[in-house]
Amino acid sequence: MRIDILTLFPNMFSGPFAESIIKRAMDRNLISITIHNLRDWGSGKHKVVDDYPFGGGTGMVMKSEPLFEATEAIKAEGACSSAPVILLTPQGRVFNQRIAAELAALDRLILICGHYEGIDERVREHLATDEISIGDYVLTGGELAAMVVVDAVVRQLPGVLGSEDSAKDDSHTSGLLEYPQYTRPRTYRGWEVPQVLLSGNHAQIAAWHREQSILRTLSRRPELLEKADLSPEERELISARSVEKG
Numbered sequence: 001m002r003i004d005i006l007t008l009f010p011n012m013f014s015g016p017f018a019e020s021i022i023k024r025a026m027d028r029n030l031i032s033i034t035i036h037n038l039r040d041w042g043s044g045k046h047k048v049v050d051d052y053p054f055g056g057g058t059g060m061v062m063k064s065e066p067l068f069e070a071t072e073a074i075k076a077e078g079a080c081s082s083a084p085v086i087l088l089t090p091q092g093r094v095f096n097q098r099i100a101a102e103l104a105a106l107d108r109l110i111l112i113c114g115h116y117e118g119i120d121e122r123v124r125e126h127l128a129t130d131e132i133s134i135g136d137y138v139l140t141g142g143e144l145a146a147m148v149v150v151d152a153v154v155r156q157l158p159g160v161l162g163s164e165d166s167a168k169d170d171s172h173t174s175g176l177l178e179y180p181q182y183t184r185p186r187t188y189r190g191w192e193v194p195q196v197l198l199s200g201n202h203a204q205i206a207a208w209h210r211e212q213s214i215l216r217t218l219s220r221r222p223e224l225l226e227k228a229d230l231s232p233e234e235r236e237l238i239s240a241r242s243v244e245k246g
């Protein structure tokens, strides 16, 4: 997968993309991530990329020209006119694991990070093919949102995670939250690891993981259970626990 990110603050990406799983994926050529400085497409001697809003109002608005020209140059270079162009915006569809999987199935992604008061509306209307928000709050810029999207997408790409940290049981992947995890020591300050996890019985452990996932989802995010793929016995377990809770 090739990911191009357009930003006015390219240095913000150096830390998060130079560590851990994303760096490993880049080193192994599973992904390529290119950060483009939008100021390179700014106009005039001062490389202007923003201007005052028509009609007045506070703050500056990012201009259309640098965003259109940068995106077109990136598409031409990669000979990929149909690459999805995703605008990070608090007004977009709210990002989740399903959208991460949808994006992970694509070969190319172009992400546009806004800044200041926002972006000229014509970018949304005529350049972006998708708009994504990482939650119902307003960030200073789209850079942190782009990092969140890239991280969640990249960990879903085949071969990126070793089997030791497989994503299949991750919260939200199967529609359930993940079961509780423990590591050594067996006893810490008198708190014991559940006995079943020490039993060596793989079938019992798998059953415990599944039950804990369901119960945890029931207590923290019950609305997720409506769409989860559950057996009739598991639905019964939920009803029984719900009745118990009263």
Ligand SMILES: C[S@@+](CC[C@H](N)C(=O)[O-])C[C@H]1O[C@@H](n2cnc3c(N)ncnc32)[C@H](O)[C@@H]1O
Binding pocket: 087, 088, 089, 090, 091, 112, 113, 114, 115, 116, 117, 118, 119, 132, 133, 134, 135, 136, 137, 138, 139, 140, 141, 142, 143, 145
């Ligand atoms: C200060 S915000 C502008 C918000 C804009 N005035 C509005 O109310 O919709 C600047 C930039 O940060 C990014 N941004 C802010 N919050 C975001 C969120 N929740 N998800 C994704 N991007 C966000 C967008 O790229 C946006 O253009």
